[in-house]
Amino acid sequence: MSPTGEKERVISIDVMRGFALLGIFVVNMLFFHSPYIYVNPYSWYQAPGDYETYKWIDIFVQGSVYPLFAMLFGYGLAMQFMKTQERGTSFTKLAVRRLLVLLLIGCIHAFLIWSGDILITYALAGLVLITMMKLKPFWLLLISALLFLIPNGLLSGFLFVLAKIDPNNAILYTGIQEVEASIVAYSQGSWVDVFWQRLDDWLYMSGNGLIVIMMLFMIVPFLLIGAAAAKLKLIERARELKVFWIITIIIGLAAGTAIKWIPYVMGDNVFTVTAQDTFGGPLQAMAYAGIIALLCTIPVVPKILSPVAKAGRMSMTIYLMQSIIATTIFYAYGFGLYGKIDIVTGTWMAVGIYVLQLVFAEIWFIRFKQGPVEALWRKLTYSNILPKKDENKINL
Template sequence: MKLQPVALNERIEAIDLMRGFALLGILLVNMLTFHSPYAYVDPYTWFSGSPNAEVFSFIDIFVQASFYPLFSILFGYGLGMQYLRAQQKNAAFAPLAVRRLAVLLVIGMIHAFLIWYGDILITYAVTGFLLLTMIRIPSAWLLGLAAIIYTVPHTLMLLLLFVAVAVDPNFYTGMQEVQSSLAAYPTGTFAEIFSQRLDDWLYHNNFLNFLVMILTILPFLMVGAAAAKWQLIERTARYKKLWIGLATIPLAAGLALKLTPFLFDANYAFVYVQNIFGGPLLAAGYAAIIALVAQHSGISKLLKPLSKAGRMSLTIYITQSIIATTIFYSYGLGLYGQVSVLSGTVIALGIFAVQLIFAEIWFLKFDQGPLEKIWRKLSYQVNFKKSPNSKP
């Protein structure tokens, strides 16, 4: 039997709602890199002065490193759901999954090298391939293995960072990279921007960094796949006590760890504690709150625009980069390096509001986002057909 795309009536509202919420958080964080050389500076001094410092602190505590883990877990959850569907229909899972991930890899490469260097889709595709080799492992073992893969290397890295900051507590500022970015993105030719984008991608995806990213993202996918096998989101009402626990203890612990650079010292070690250990805990708390909120039909209806954005998450993610780079790069308005954190955040909220409106209009006629349709066509090898749920 051949697997088919998920029908509209099979979609799970809470998952789409989580994706939509994660897309907003991802944009708020990515906006710092869209409009400034964020990756090469000490953000705690670079974004100084009121209200920049306050806005950055809010993003740093409540948003930074808390939404890509949520989105990664949901990506793994999606793969886990597809695996379960294949089992139920006695259909081959691996060929379809490999095609979907291969297409995603190509989309990620186009995104990274022609639009914005901060792409995450390449990492998702690579870690997705790794997850396929483990998808048959029982959920409890998958969860335990994920914990080991995540905590052991990151704990060792944290110990090394505490040693390093004892020698030199200052952040490294790449002045050459900052100057190069400020010269290329707002005023450079497309060729110069491409060259800078490639340099930035290679800088952030050297062997060590990419290995750290794999060891970070892969466990999230494994957690998502394990949760999908248990159908934790579909059975939120049955596991209500678990979700309430996740909405309290991890949320509180995550917030405490996210505050460490502000309570102690803003150095590499405490920022690592904040992002690597605090971020995922906060993400678990956010996910739990959304899962519980989705059980209330009235609140769920109010948040419907977010869930519609989540239904076209690939389209939303890519168009965020297209819109933002058009605003800040020379082939658009050329505002790179010229806006404050507050202004950038307002722009991000404006972009997301426009995307919510676009999603509302799009789903009046179609049941999938435009890039999702392309992804489906290339993955399932089917022709575009109007859904029976679509309006004429």
């Protein structure tokens, strides 16, 4: 795989990654400081400030940033594939190894740092994507639509019928025992207690091992969309595709936001909440991508957003830093503040930490071309495969 130099980078893609990292951190902060996964958030948060803050996160961020980041992940893999095609070099062998290294990093993150890891899912989904990388954009988009719409449409239909026929079984419940166990383990427990609670949380969020099936229908379609978009160069050609992006923004924001409001209009239950994130989130994600793509066609905007772009260039470093910083603040082996702050405080903490990360990224790139974790990722990927002189030329 050839170098990705400063001049070759698509700044708007880095800006999208950078903004997605902020959104991901704001959402993840709910998990970092409280047993969010075990509560019904629509009834759990009683204080007006908490309820309103959660409401706006839920409508405009939750379920909307991870599809954007997944599409960008697919976009990046496809860009690497096309570079190897142009130069007549191999893609599959190194791509598989690169994704396996990502899987290893994800396992370390999930089981030793924070249970809400997304890297494992991206690595597995990426392995699926590379088997279809040679397909034309039309087929990538068609497969994406079939993988996403059929199973998710059937599931939503079933949940809709369930909510109508048996409303009691469609209610969102709060697991009081699970909430209490989380608070005790994370705020007072030993490292071992935290480890076992983290493992329980991961198993719960991954559906007790059903993560592979969930990944196939929830993440792979977004990677396929990203790969198709890369082959069509939709972001690089944003200026000439202005009409396409404007239409995408209008439809995505209008339809996506309307769907995201459903639990607040129709009431919260398993159907409305599932439909909200499953269909509303991806539509908003596409609109957000369009807004950033068009903004970055204005010459002064990339310069203004340069710090955000630099954070996007070292996205895995920023993502892992967020987990390390937050768990140190909230878990017992750090400051033990788990369960002791409200959503408003947590949200502003996320924004403040992210701003400090922008400063860190700005300083880091004065001396280095890659983030520290990205450099390690590259080293592990190419170790014992390429001669040292060739390895030093590579900058993913």
